[in-house]
Amino acid sequence: MPSSVIHNYVYFPETEILRIIYQSGSVYDYLEVPADIFERFRSVQSKGRFLNYVINPKFSFKKIK
Incomplete structure (x- = not known):
């Protein structure tokens, strides 16, 4: 999953949260x-x-x- 923006991601199906870990180190929950x-x-x-x-x-x- 090489991406210049996204380092990693995790999906939590029970809460429908998509967590994105950016290359910068910032972490956001969608x-x-x-x-x-x-x-x-x-x-x-x-x-x-x-x-x-x-x-x-x-x-x-x-x-x-």
């Missing part, structure tokens, strides 16, 4: 992300582009770190 959106995110080649065009505009988020 809230109420359905499993089907996560599966699409997981399967795309450009995770940064998907995050910017699909997840960021539709889902609330909070900075964790």
Whole structure:
């Protein structure tokens, strides 16, 4: 999963939280992300582009770190 923006990610299906760990070290939780959106995110080649065009505009988020 090489990405110039995203270092890693974790999905918590019980709470529908997608946690993104950025290359910068910042950590954000994206809230109420359905499993089907996560599966699409997981399967795309450009995770940064998907995050910017699909997840960021539709889902609330909070900075964790």
